[in-house]
Amino acid sequence: MIIKIASEVIIMSEELLEKVKEALKKVADPHMGISIVEMGLVENIEIEDKGETIAKITIRPTNPGCMSAARMAMDARNVAEQVEGIDRAEITVEGHMMADAISEMVNK
Secondary structure, three states, rough: EEEEEEOHHHHHHHHHHHHHHHHHOOOOOOOOOOEEOOOOOOOEEEEEOOOEEEEEEEOOOOOOOOOHHHHHHHHHHHHHOOOOOOOOEEEEEEEOOOOHHHHHOOOO
């Protein structure tokens, strides 16, 4: 997992990043019943602060045809946006045959 901080307030962003990561542990792969963080599906988390604080999260399902990719992405967005200090979450799905469509739908 690559974790980047795109903000000048490093300490606060690191704490926020850890809170987002903890929140994402609540999202389980519905078929496996295991956290998407534990399964290694969360490929990247970035905290961006440009007037509003955005958590940018990249998810890569294990299967390019995973039927639950959209659900996991939406759940990830919902839990990330519940973290105090996060104004908005943007989810990018990669490595799925419908990655662009899922990412667009989840981020509407």
